Amino acid sequence: MARRIMHIDLDAFFVSVEQALNPELSGKPVVVGGRPDRRGVVASASYEARQFGLHAGMPLSTAIRLCPQAIFIEGSFPKYRDASRKFMAILADFSPFLEPVSLDEAYLDVTGFESLYGSIHQMAVKIKQRIKDELGLYASAGIASSKVVAKVAAELSKPDGLLEVDSGKERSFLAPLPVAKLPGVGKKTEQILKGLGINTISKLSTMPLNALKSHLGVSGELLQRYASGIDDRKVEPPGPAKSISRETTFGKDTRDRSLLKATLRYLGERVGSELREQGKQARCVALKLRYADFTTITRRHTLSQTTDTDQTIFDTGLMLLKKALSQERQPVRLIGIGVSNLAEGERQLDMLDASARRLERLNKAIDRIRDKYGFSAIQTGRTLRLKDIFPETEGGYTLQTPSLSR
Ligand code: TTP
Ligand code: MG
Numbered sequence: 001m002a003r004r005i006m007h008i009d010l011d012a013f014f015v016s017v018e019q020a021l022n023p024e025l026s027g028k029p030v031v032v033g034g035r036p037d038r039r040g041v042v043a044s045a046s047y048e049a050r051q052f053g054l055h056a057g058m059p060l061s062t063a064i065r066l067c068p069q070a071i072f073i074e075g076s077f078p079k080y081r082d083a084s085r086k087f088m089a090i091l092a093d094f095s096p097f098l099e100p101v102s103l104d105e106a107y108l109d110v111t112g113f114e115s116l117y118g119s120i121h122q123m124a125v126k127i128k129q130r131i132k133d134e135l136g137l138y139a140s141a142g143i144a145s146s147k148v149v150a151k152v153a154a155e156l157s158k159p160d161g162l163l164e165v166d167s168g169k170e171r172s173f174l175a176p177l178p179v180a181k182l183p184g185v186g187k188k189t190e191q192i193l194k195g196l197g198i199n200t201i202s203k204l205s206t207m208p209l210n211a212l213k214s215h216l217g218v219s220g221e222l223l224q225r226y227a228s229g230i231d232d233r234k235v236e237p238p239g240p241a242k243s244i245s246r247e248t249t250f251g252k253d254t255r256d257r258s259l260l261k262a263t264l265r266y267l268g269e270r271v272g273s274e275l276r277e278q279g280k281q282a283r284c285v286a287l288k289l290r291y292a293d294f295t296t297i298t299r300r301h302t303l304s305q306t307t308d309t310d311q312t313i314f315d316t317g318l319m320l321l322k323k324a325l326s327q328e329r330q331p332v333r334l335i336g337i338g339v340s341n342l343a344e345g346e347r348q349l350d351m352l353d354a355s356a357r358r359l360e361r362l363n364k365a366i367d368r369i370r371d372k373y374g375f376s377a378i379q380t381g382r383t384l385r386l387k388d389i390f391p392e393t394e395g396g397y398t399l400q401t402p403s404l405s406r
Helices: 013-019 058-064 077-094 121-136 147-157 170-174 187-195 201-206 209-216 221-229 257-275 310-325 353-374 380-390
Strands: 004-010 030-032 071-073 099-103 103-107 139-144 162-164 241-256 280-292 296-307 332-344
Touching: 004 121, 004 147, 004 241, 004 310, 013 030, 013 077, 030 103, 030 162, 058 071, 077 099, 077 187, 103 147, 121 139, 121 162, 121 257, 139 147, 147 162, 201 209, 201 221, 201 332, 209 221, 241 257, 241 280, 257 280, 257 353, 280 310, 296 310, 296 332, 310 353
Parallel strands: 030 071, 139 162
Antiparallel strands: 004 103, 004 139, 099 103, 241 332, 280 296, 280 332
């Protein structure tokens, strides 16, 4: 049976979540990414704002110049994560062959589902309707015989779109499109291809392979296959998470040790609560720092025993931080902390001493209270320091750069 793959991506995701929660924002140019007087970039722009040329990744200072009437919102990651979970839960009702790609994007293998819904097209209509009714969000869907063609179709249909490419029509569908529309072609590759006189996907698909490979390496071959509509990647339901991390960029580069420590503590607590929610233990803690000149370092420490407590994650992160700061004089632009080498399940309790046991009980109690009253219902002495720096909402502090990495 010929494969049918659906790609679904929410329209202007972060912005649309804000609009669904506050109807006054609907139909207006809205940007999520931060206040325009602070540094940072556009994370998501409403389609009204895009008419002024605004797009993701654009510096906020440029965005306000192009569209002074835009409404700028800091954004709050917990809200988007919550909407994302509900979105994925709706998709999972339609097919168990579901591969989430990012917060607002997923592939579904829908081969053979015609009989359930009349047609795959009808199935997509139903999915879009449920997303609209239950979440107040718009989604765009592409349907084709492969991931790459389905993704391009969804992208092309935006916003609130639905586009199906019939089997056998993949090549002619892709042919006239600019190369930049092909997944895998980033800014750099686009420039290289332009230099070779390749502007359309059709041209890319007919370029002699040797010439392509000499300019793009092995990825040249893959891109040419995609350009011809050939892609046998399967829809792969996710395996268990390999790591959990949180990071943030400071509004201003900083050397302030107490701010660095407080932020590390906060991010570490976020990591710890996610770890416990997944019922996992970690053996490895990593610190990430980006300095003012964008040099980025990661430092890892392997623990002698696995852990899921905030205190151990923070203590280890702090040890790595102190070491890193003693070796580098530059101010810090970004800080992040993560855990990896994850194992399922509880630690063997009889191996723990009394104080470790107390810590575990404390963490569980904190999780319960935060579940009920929000993340900031309980503060450690250290994170209280953040009150003066980041705006606080029910879901926790609103950090400066809403990005997928957090
Ligand atoms: P996208 O799906 O790329 O963008 P979008 O949903 O805002 O708009 P559309 O799909 O209609 O073109 O990314 C999903 C979310 O991921 C986006 O709302 C915000 C976040 N994001 C960033 O934080 N930084 C980025 O550079 C990008 C591209 C997205
Ligand atoms: Mg999207």
